[in-house]
Amino acid sequence: MPEPLLQLEGVQTHIGPYHILHGVDFDVPAGSLTMLLGRNGAGKSTTLRTIMGLWQASSGRIRFDGRDITASATPDIARAGIAYVPEAMGIFTDLTVRENIVLAARSGPVDSARLDWMLGLFPALRRFWNLPAGNLSGGQKQMLAIARAIAEPRRLLLVDEPTKGLAPVMVRSMIEAFKALKAAGETILLVEQNFYAASVLGDGVVVMDDGRIVHSGPMSDLVTDQSLQQRLLGLSLDAHQ
Numbered sequence: 001m002p003e004p005l006l007q008l009e010g011v012q013t014h015i016g017p018y019h020i021l022h023g024v025d026f027d028v029p030a031g032s033l034t035m036l037l038g039r040n041g042a043g044k045s046t047t048l049r050t051i052m053g054l055w056q057a058s059s060g061r062i063r064f065d066g067r068d069i070t071a072s073a074t075p076d077i078a079r080a081g082i083a084y085v086p087e088a089m090g091i092f093t094d095l096t097v098r099e100n101i102v103l104a105a106r107s108g109p110v111d112s113a114r115l116d117w118m119l120g121l122f123p124a125l126r127r128f129w130n131l132p133a134g135n136l137s138g139g140q141k142q143m144l145a146i147a148r149a150i151a152e153p154r155r156l157l158l159v160d161e162p163t164k165g166l167a168p169v170m171v172r173s174m175i176e177a178f179k180a181l182k183a184a185g186e187t188i189l190l191v192e193q194n195f196y197a198a199s200v201l202g203d204g205v206v207v208m209d210d211g212r213i214v215h216s217g218p219m220s221d222l223v224t225d226q227s228l229q230q231r232l233l234g235l236s237l238d239a240h241q
């Protein structure tokens, strides 16, 4: 197994009076795609937000590349190399696709080789380069949000439900883009509800329920064990179609 780039140990998170994460432990190995699965309300988004410092862990440890980031501020966590694409995406709908990407590269212009690579991942963005991002479809906006996250080289990408609400053809494009990101050696932690997408993309899988990790291991074990899927995720056979 490669060294973990990200490690969570006993992470607990409270949101106001609510105790949401009850001791979350898992690793994200470098150079792999780890899927974070679980039923609605399991705590997946809260886990990503806690990693980013948007919620403060009330106990436990979060280490990134060996460094303790549990109490770090969100801008410091981003500067350390973690990019986060929330479900609500965070793109500027009044600005063009080009402006959205230019603004995302904080340390200077995006170098042209990287831009070509990004637009190769998401060809629709090239097509709508000079159009306001508000005109893009839901899936294209999601692609723009991911392109913004990788406008500069990052060490870890956290992406929350990139296929949510997308038509099957867009889900397939999104899967292809993540396959290309994996092939480029990116380290990714992906929250996904689409089990087909999860099964083809995941190297490792972590399943949450009620703010706890209830399973972790290779994705291939979960894909081949339908009773485990049923028990952990309530999936039936049609989840594979």
Ligand SMILES: Nc1ncnc2c1ncn2[C@@H]1O[C@H](COP(=O)(O)OP(=O)(O)OP(=O)(O)O)[C@@H](O)[C@H]1O
Pocket: 015, 018, 020, 038, 039, 040, 041, 042, 043, 044, 045, 046, 047
């Ligand atoms: N701002 C908040 N205030 C209070 N409770 C919250 C808040 N945000 C999330 N929660 C609660 O925390 C729990 C976990 O929510 P979270 O969004 O992390 O789950 P999730 O696994 O990402 O779910 P989904 O798949 O539906 O997005 C839920 O019970 C949710 O209602």
